[in-house]
Amino acid sequence: MRHLGQAGKIFTLSAVASVLVLSGCGSTPKPQSKPVAVNPTPIETTKVEENVTPEHKLLEAKKAWERTRDKNKRDALLLQAADLYIQNNQPVLAQQVLYEVKEDGVSNANNAYYSLLVTRTYAGMPDASPDALLAMLDSVDSTGETGYEKAQLQAQLYSQQGNLAAAANSVLKTNMPDAQKVEQVWQWVTAIPKESLAQVGETYPALSPFITLRKLTEENAASPAELARNLQQFQQVFRGHVLATSLPENVLEATQLTEAGANDIAVLLPLSGRLARTGQVVKNGIMAAYYTDVEKRQDEKLLPRLRFIDTHGADSQQLVDEIGSTKFVIGPLLKDTIEHLVPNLPIGVNVLALNRPDDLPVHGELKSPLDASATQVLRSDNKAEATALKQPSMQSEFSELGLPTSLNYYGLAPEDEAKQLAEFIFNKGYRAPIVIAAQSSLYQRMDDTFKKHWKTLNSAENKQRTNITSVTFNDSNSLREGITQALDVAQSNERINQIEYMTNDEVYNMPRSRRDIDAIVAFASPQDTELLNPIIEASLNPYDGKQVPVYATSRSMDYDSGKNQWRDLQNVHFIDMPWLMPSHKWQPLQKEVEQAWDNQNTMQKRLFAFGFDAYKLLPQLGMLNTLNYLSHDGLTGTLSLNQKGEVIRKQPQAIIRNEKVQMLSE
Template sequence: MRHIGHLNKRFIPLALGSALLIAGCSSTPEKVAQSTQENRPPIKKQMETQVTPEHKLLEAKKVWQQRRDKLSRDTLLLDATALYLDQDDILLAQQVLLELKQDGIEPRLHDRFALLLAEAYINNDNADPVKLHALLEGLSTSTAKQAEIQTRLFAKQGMWADAANSVLNTTQSEKDKVDQAWSWIKQLDDQALLKADKQFPALRPFIALRNLTKQYAESAAQLRQGIRQFQLSYPGHMLATYLPEDIEKAKQISAPALKEVAVLLPLSGRLASTGEAVKDGMMSAYYQQLSTQQDTDSLPALRFIDTVGKSPEALIEALGEAKFMVGPLLKETVEDLVPLLPTGVNMLALNRVEEEIASSSVQVNSPLKGASKAVVSELETTALTEVRYFALAPEDEAEQLAQFIFEKGLRAPIVVASQSSLYTRMHDAFKDRWYQLHRQRGTKAHVTTVTFNDSASLREGITQALDVAQSNQRINQIEYMVNEDVYNMPRSRRDIDAIVGFASPQDTELLNPIIEASLNPYDGKQVPVYATSRSMDYDSGKNQWRDLQNVRFIDMPWMMPSHQWPRLAEETKAVWPTRTTMQNRLFAFGVDAYNLLPQLGILTVLPYLEFHGLTGDLRLSEKGEVTRHLPQAVIRNERVQMLTE
């Protein structure tokens, strides 16, 4: 038993009494005069209104003393264990099981013993999940209790497909099975879905339903028709009878009536070029829709409002009768407007606000979250104000890098960050996510931080973090002691497995050569360097790519080579040939802001769905924030090459 988990030996009196009782069961009683079967006194059954584990232990002792019936005794001891588990006396349950193990379990009770053992240790942090799984898989027959424990164990480990498959074999109601399995299916990425489809045939209807919602996400009518067809294709299946709650809500969504959209941007003053780039993106998306839409009357009227020099009250008044608004762009303006929004006006803000403001702006009486019978427009309602937040948040990129590096199995990164406010925020976001991932996995986080404000402090910080300065010092000490030159190269730390840079494009061009010069080429170890889009400037020419050789980074799909919008890229290049990297990103931001409007309803109801935009794969979080997942690339031979890992 001790191979499964560390057993606490500090028994409370009741536990000690239980242990002594079991010991009494297993000891050989003193010889007494043999009696015939007829003269053997009957075992009195407990007539208590509530049977306790102690009752079972006493019965086990009597059975052993009177009949030496090991099967009956062990059955009663397992009954006691089950009762201890029912009342959450885990330590006492573990003690009974330990005594049984040491005394030898009756073979016919092995399956039940293994089930109770797994249940007793499932929440023990020191228990080995692999050995618990082995216990359950070694049973001679499959039972609903086995499926229940396996489901809990799989869910605890984050093995969502296994948990979903296992819950279908429990005794839960069909509706509960659907709700639980669907909640786990929604957490699988595309690769995990493909694997689950091959591995677990019972999950194929759930996977088909999720793929269907993804296929028809952009058309409310096609989505409803697809769901109806799905139910006809699986007659008698639990999903045909009990659709998940969010799918029922998705069926009710209809296309929003976007008659007029007010767009609030800074179109004058120092931020005029920023606002104009976003506006150009929105207009480009509008004209693209115009060229493909048969019914042009269904297109919204776009009305642009300059936010510069206007009070929040004046901006609200400028909305007029518009029920949909995009913007504003500045965080402080968003914070000022959210509390003043008239009832029924829906906002897609182009920035984020503090969490307490965001939480108060998503109404709890949203029909997308509640009622199920009336057909609900995606956004428009006369009695509701909805606010969603879409921002090019640098923190999102930092968190994505932390997630990616962690999933690759890298555990000892150096984080190099400029001391400016932007890169400090990114550094903090990376570390917060890094520590969170380690807490979830139960491992210790290691990270080395280097901050700098100029090239000298950058070089000094890198060499110290890599232990190169200490290595040089040791070489000098040896030369002094032996009074001759030591032909050796300084060695860098060998535990470092990644370097993450949060710095401007100019500083990153300096960072990479310093790192290469500081790493000992004879170590034979490649330490990857990672960066974000904030370290990339596509206007600097080939010299930049030469200095960034082998740097891996994430950026918008729109900025990557071989993206899916070549015609749009050619048109924008012809119209705006001198646009900067940042202006190109803001243009993509505007395109996605316009195209997101009709998708916000379905993304709210089915948050596992993604909208594939120019700025990334977009999802909507529970806080109403649009989050972006960006593709990866690497600089090789002075060119940007896409990565698929």
């Protein structure tokens, strides 16, 4: 338990001591660091009495003890005093009273009340253990008002643990209003990884309707009208359930979207000048995606008209004039062009930019003409119709487009890969990596991003030290020297030499590498990574019996170098686009691409996939913005949108084994 400040402690102790000299022993929940996954719903406290102070209750406890020597009655009044301290936002004083009651022994009659108060006081504090507090709640009755408060506390503690399924299950046992209960449970259920949903449904059957609803929205993500029809059927099946009358707000909003039937799309790319080849490859990807739609619809008249606009040498006003009345735009590709063009676009133009500015506001905070007013137009006042799951009447040309946001950003930023790699390695349980980065702006940016995100991940576990060993290099000599020093091999060699000098005997020993290192991360070019991996393997002591995995990003992979590259990259883990993996699901498309554009290099393959996914994403932006848990399975990765309108790209993992790329399922 925390201790009081000196003045407060003297006051409380004197007040309690005037009741009796407390004796006995006890223990408090052992502090333990745990990550806080989400902000928990505030716990509603039960008022003891109006206009009564904690001091009144302390005095009553004193008088009751003097008159009756009834320990249960005295302790009940002391617990009420602690309750009032909690309600008055004086947790330290509450903790001291609870501590003194514990020291004298908590009777069975007061144990449930005591457990609730201790849990309420310590829940959310960084040095308290959610596990210990949850264990205290086991003895609390689960019926009536006590049961409701117990469930609220359990929801808060489970959310602190990151156990979202258990937290959601507990919320269903509270007495929160139905609409609030549904929104909270829905928030947590949609944050659970898709692959875990089946197990969650088995463990917590009460969550099954929410899981069914999530699957329904995922299956009908391409059509708001189909979603609306299936939701009506869902409400019939689950008649009497809280979801039948209080569907999540974002699901209702998704049913209000109309099909994104754009008949004209403007694509802004650099098609001349220095970046002409880059722009052309992205254009090829867009055209390939366009023609796959031709095959599906079997009628070109149903497809939009694509207009390619060259951004090279054009100012923002020229581009606005070229766009004209077009309401759907893919591009531009360059950050500067995006920053200058977006504020000049008229309301109602929906942009999927192929890059993103360095500083992005959250949706709703945008200052350009695109946002607040545009979103206002879309959010038409059709609450009754939305509840009945009917399509609203068209309010304006913008609402006909069916997109709740007008600006999204999609890019292949290297920083995103560094962040994903940090999360992946951290979630694997590694805590002391060596990070090796080449001295170029690209790899230094990735290095900085990795370290910043690593620090954030450690902070979530209340750890101040990040335990990263850094190595930077600019040539093969500095690379070798940096790795051997980081692994402590150089120092080990020096110690061996010193012993030989002192004894005049040859020491038969192997240089030993550090044993605290658990992973190695490389941000380097494909050529440097080929050099790096053999140096690492040579520096690690084979007699330690410990393998230290090496991780890299797609920026370290070049699929044009031949088999020698894979030999030198043996056992290296990396992330990259599904499109470049050997066993992806788009084999027919790959054959067509190879026939149309022979001998694409690695970067061209990535840019092609980028353009392909951009076209495929455009009609889905409305649904992806409304239901953020939805994703698109694309050539460049699994794509979803965050609150800033950024496309978040998750790439699969692979490993080099036997001179071949092998996909990993984890």
